[in-house]
Amino acid sequence: MKAPVLIGLVALSAISFSAFAQKKFNNKPLLLAGTDRADILIGEDWYSNRWRVSPQIERDSMKLKLYGKSEDFGFRTDKDSLRFKIRTRETRSFYVKLGDAAPAFTLISAEPYVWDNIVYEKGAEHADLKFYFQGKDDAYFDSLRKQYPLDAQLAKDKSDQERVLSIMNWTHHQWKHDGSNAPKGSDGISILNEAKAGGRFPCFAYAIVLRDQLIAHGLPARVLYLKTKDAEVRKGSPGHVATEVYLKDRGKWVFIDGQFNVMPMLNGKPLNAVEFQEALSKSYDKVVLASRDQVSKRYYTEFVYDYLYYLDTAVDNRIAPAGGSVKLGGMRSVMLVPVGAPDLKKISFWNSVVDYCLYTRSLKDFYPVLN
Numbered sequence: 001m002k003a004p005v006l007i008g009l010v011a012l013s014a015i016s017f018s019a020f021a022q023k024k025f026n027n028k029p030l031l032l033a034g035t036d037r038a039d040i041l042i043g044e045d046w047y048s049n050r051w052r053v054s055p056q057i058e059r060d061s062m063k064l065k066l067y068g069k070s071e072d073f074g075f076r077t078d079k080d081s082l083r084f085k086i087r088t089r090e091t092r093s094f095y096v097k098l099g100d101a102a103p104a105f106t107l108i109s110a111e112p113y114v115w116d117n118i119v120y121e122k123g124a125e126h127a128d129l130k131f132y133f134q135g136k137d138d139a140y141f142d143s144l145r146k147q148y149p150l151d152a153q154l155a156k157d158k159s160d161q162e163r164v165l166s167i168m169n170w171t172h173h174q175w176k177h178d179g180s181n182a183p184k185g186s187d188g189i190s191i192l193n194e195a196k197a198g199g200r201f202p203c204f205a206y207a208i209v210l211r212d213q214l215i216a217h218g219l220p221a222r223v224l225y226l227k228t229k230d231a232e233v234r235k236g237s238p239g240h241v242a243t244e245v246y247l248k249d250r251g252k253w254v255f256i257d258g259q260f261n262v263m264p265m266l267n268g269k270p271l272n273a274v275e276f277q278e279a280l281s282k283s284y285d286k287v288v289l290a291s292r293d294q295v296s297k298r299y300y301t302e303f304v305y306d307y308l309y310y311l312d313t314a315v316d317n318r319i320a321p322a323g324g325s326v327k328l329g330g331m332r333s334v335m336l337v338p339v340g341a342p343d344l345k346k347i348s349f350w351n352s353v354v355d356y357c358l359y360t361r362s363l364k365d366f367y368p369v370l371n
Helices: 139-147 160-172 188-196 203-216 273-286 297-307
Strands: 023-025 028-033 037-042 045-052 060-066 070-076 081-087 091-098 104-112 221-227 239-247 252-256 263-266 287-290 310-314 333-336 357-360
Touching (some): 028 081, 045 070, 081 091, 081 104, 139 188, 160 203, 160 239, 160 263, 203 221, 203 239, 239 297, 252 273, 273 287, 273 297, 287 297
Parallel strands (some): 060 104, 333 357
Antiparallel strands (some): 023 028, 091 104, 221 239, 310 333
């Protein structure tokens, strides 16, 4: 039996193939199989041993949620294979014959993914809101550049965007992700030192190191905390952590994810977190994930989309500022909340109260223009 929706699978490397089932049964393609396990392809990604051939089931079926208008689907046994493009609200069928058993009728149906329609206010809500960012001329960043230099990685880059991609790529490859092992330190140098000694860390560690290296090279950056629509009651992890960087030569904030090594783009334009959510929802087929690695758009979308709902970041993004960090109205962070959504006040999964955020529904508040 198969899960009804393919969400949260571990994707294998994409493998193209041109072999198709050569036999027919009841005027449908017939695939031969020597074992009851088969691989499936969704989009560009293969999922190993995902399918169990079940001749005893009259209509063995799988429901797909498609992000695009159509996506490739593939089915591969140890003896045969089949591949076709399936569109939303379309069904395709074939048979799989396991050894001497009767051919198993197999039905694939596709439905469109239901995207969130998120709206924000464009005018400012908090006239006194000011974010604080640090320049690269600081003893901490001098130490970071000296201990972990990036001159070789940045030598050929000609724009801020290229520099960000290089810094993100370097950060991504400093350790292997481990979601259950938090670093002891809370700054980039400490985390990198622990990683050098063999440490493996979660998403927020990538976000911190990436922020610090970006600032050290003259690019204002901040850690961005993402939370799901149902973050208050979600039984699984309701959050992810990424980074946003301000590209001065484009005059805009850009979302980047050091854990996955991606910068989302639409029509050649890098996107902030809000723009990324909207682009996936309305123009999925046109979204590109810029990266120095090969990254699956479907797999990353499966992971990140739910988290692009509540967004929060610190008011003061400086490293240990003299006199302490600045707060606004006693709040250390600002949370961007969609119009019509309630303020997020608690998160059951972490048994925590959200009592540190100033809430806004204004894009102008959350995305300041920097000089």
